[in-house]
Amino acid sequence: MSNGMAIPQGLSPQNELRATFLIYLAGFTYHIGLGATLILVPLYALHLGFDLDELGMIVASQAVLGLFLRLIAGALSDRFGERWVLLISFATMALGAAIIGIASTFWPLILGQTLLGISRATYWTATQSYCSRINPSKAGILLGRMSSSRTSGEMVGALFAGLVAELLGYGVAWSMLTVLGLSGVIGSLALPLLPRKQDQRGFTQVLVPIPSMMKSPSMVMAGFTAFVASAAMAIPVILLVPYLRELGNGETLVGFIRTSGLVGSVGIGIIFGKIVARTGQKNLYVLALFFMGTVMLLFLFSGTALIAMGLLMLAHGTLYGLLGPLYPLTAATYSSQEERGIAMAYVGLYWGIAQIVVPAAFGLLASNIGLKDSFWVASAMFFGFALLMPILFPILTNKWHRDKT
Numbered sequence: 001m002s003n004g005m006a007i008p009q010g011l012s013p014q015n016e017l018r019a020t021f022l023i024y025l026a027g028f029t030y031h032i033g034l035g036a037t038l039i040l041v042p043l044y045a046l047h048l049g050f051d052l053d054e055l056g057m058i059v060a061s062q063a064v065l066g067l068f069l070r071l072i073a074g075a076l077s078d079r080f081g082e083r084w085v086l087l088i089s090f091a092t093m094a095l096g097a098a099i100i101g102i103a104s105t106f107w108p109l110i111l112g113q114t115l116l117g118i119s120r121a122t123y124w125t126a127t128q129s130y131c132s133r134i135n136p137s138k139a140g141i142l143l144g145r146m147s148s149s150r151t152s153g154e155m156v157g158a159l160f161a162g163l164v165a166e167l168l169g170y171g172v173a174w175s176m177l178t179v180l181g182l183s184g185v186i187g188s189l190a191l192p193l194l195p196r197k198q199d200q201r202g203f204t205q206v207l208v209p210i211p212s213m214m215k216s217p218s219m220v221m222a223g224f225t226a227f228v229a230s231a232a233m234a235i236p237v238i239l240l241v242p243y244l245r246e247l248g249n250g251e252t253l254v255g256f257i258r259t260s261g262l263v264g265s266v267g268i269g270i271i272f273g274k275i276v277a278r279t280g281q282k283n284l285y286v287l288a289l290f291f292m293g294t295v296m297l298l299f300l301f302s303g304t305a306l307i308a309m310g311l312l313m314l315a316h317g318t319l320y321g322l323l324g325p326l327y328p329l330t331a332a333t334y335s336s337q338e339e340r341g342i343a344m345a346y347v348g349l350y351w352g353i354a355q356i357v358v359p360a361a362f363g364l365l366a367s368n369i370g371l372k373d374s375f376w377v378a379s380a381m382f383f384g385f386a387l388l389m390p391i392l393f394p395i396l397t398n399k400w401h402r403d404k405t
Contacts, residue, residue, distance in 0.1 A: 011134065015192045019134050020142065022191050023127060026086060026184065027146050028153035030123055033093055033180050035157025036173070037116060041100070043162065044170050048104060061110045062117030067352040069118055073125040074345025078338065082130035083191040085341075089123035090188060092116070094181025101174025119181075124348055129341040132332035133194050139332050143325040144272020151265040151321070158259065213346050218334035221396035222343070223350035225285065225330050228385050229323040230354030232292055235378050236261070236316060239362060240299065243371045247304050260310045261317030268321035275322070281330055282393040286386050288322045293382035295319065300375050327351075334397060 011019060045058050077085045096115030103109045131146045132139045165173040213219050244257060268275075276284055295315050302308040328344060335343035366374040 011192065011194065016135055019130075019192045019194070022187065023131055023134070024146060024149040026187060026191070027127055027150040029180065029184050029187065030090070030093070030127075031150040031153030032157040033097070033177050033184075034120070035154035035159075036161035036177055037097070037157075039158055039161045040165060040170070040173055040177075041113065041116075043165065044100065044174075045109060047170065048109075050106070054106060058106070058109050058113055061113045062120065064117065065114055066117035066121035067349065067356070069121040070125055070345040070348040070352065071342065072345075073122040074129070074341040074343070074348075077126050077129050077341030077345075081193050082126040082133075082341065083188050083193065085122050085126035086130070086191070087185055087188040089119045089126060090181050090184030092122070092181075093119040094178050094185065097174050097177035097181060101171055101178065121348070121352075124351075125341060125345045128328040128331075128344040128348075130191070130194065132328060132344075133337050133340055136332070136337065138273070140276045140325075140329050141273030143329050143332075144269045144276075146269075147272065147321060147325040148266045148269030151262050151269065155259060155262045155266070158262075213335075213339070213342065216334075217396040219331070219343065219346060221393060222327065222331040222334055222347045224392065225323075225327040226347040226350040227354045228285075228289065229320070229327045230351040231358045231381070232316075232320050232323050234355055234358040235296070235362065236313075239366060239371060239374055239378060240313075243299070243375075244309070246371060257306070257310050257313050261313040261320070264314045264317030264319075265321035265324065268318045269325060272322065272325050276326065276329065281326065281333070282389060284322060284326060285389045285393065288319050288326070289382050289386035289389065292316070292319045292323075293379045293386065296375050296379035296382060300372055 041058065045054070050058065073085050076088075092115045096112045096119060098112075099108055099115065100112035103112060127146065128143070131142050134142055161173060164176065279287065295312055298312055299309070302312060327347060331343045331347045332340065362374055362378065365377060369377075
């Protein structure tokens, strides 16, 4: 009870349906922008004449502040509600796109990319928390379908960004992304606020669970799974794209092969909830990581056969489509609803660390031992993750189950 009034325990069926539709729409819309910026930022920087080392700094600048903002975004989500954090995410996306669109020198591009990084950090935390709390009994289904809606948007953004820039110019492309971000700001206000069991807490009270969460074995497990999923996303960018280029494929073919992976992610996300219900989280991690290691090996034996590479990329995307929603489901399973924003932000730190460490490590590795041998290392890494899961998962999550009984 709070001030003599009962706190609502759940959404009405109508509001649950509205919340589900709108968060899917938000994910689809945001990822149109994300898919577009992942292509436009490097192309625009090269168009302006920046060297590759400057390009690397521009692309990487989005990750620095984003890594530290995840916990703040989680605290804001738990204190004020996820829709306000999502509003901030779309607003910084619009501002970042507008700044890059009028930039022609190095530091304005860094500023615009930094704002896009802030947008991404707040977006992931808010949407994962919101989606997992709409109906906790259907968290796996909702997170899986959310993954599909996001990937669908990313396909649209990746497909049309280069085309718009080439036909209409970069100014038009960045203006369209600015308008897209502003539309997301308006759409965020339509999201229903989700009820919470506890009374509203102050901002400092929301931050209180962080130290205990960092010591929680189950949350360490969720963080480890986030690192693993992030590594699965980063490996193709740092190894596969250069490998395809090394084989003599042009940008169009490389883009086509990469897009086939997104198709796999969309399809598997729709039935993710049914899959995880049948296998359980631990077994699904083991299967997905074992086959991910296998796919890494098979890339080496596909030669220059584009159809084989496309099918392997489809397999990779399908496996990533399992890991992507699986790690926030693990975080949701082993955290309370009132601390869900902080929980998603905490595991997001592991995701962000992998986004920095894995590309840097494998980039250095590839430059010293070559791309082909680096695939062997990547395969061994995923096989190692698969072997660790049956051991670590029960050990780290059993204490949480004991504490709840």
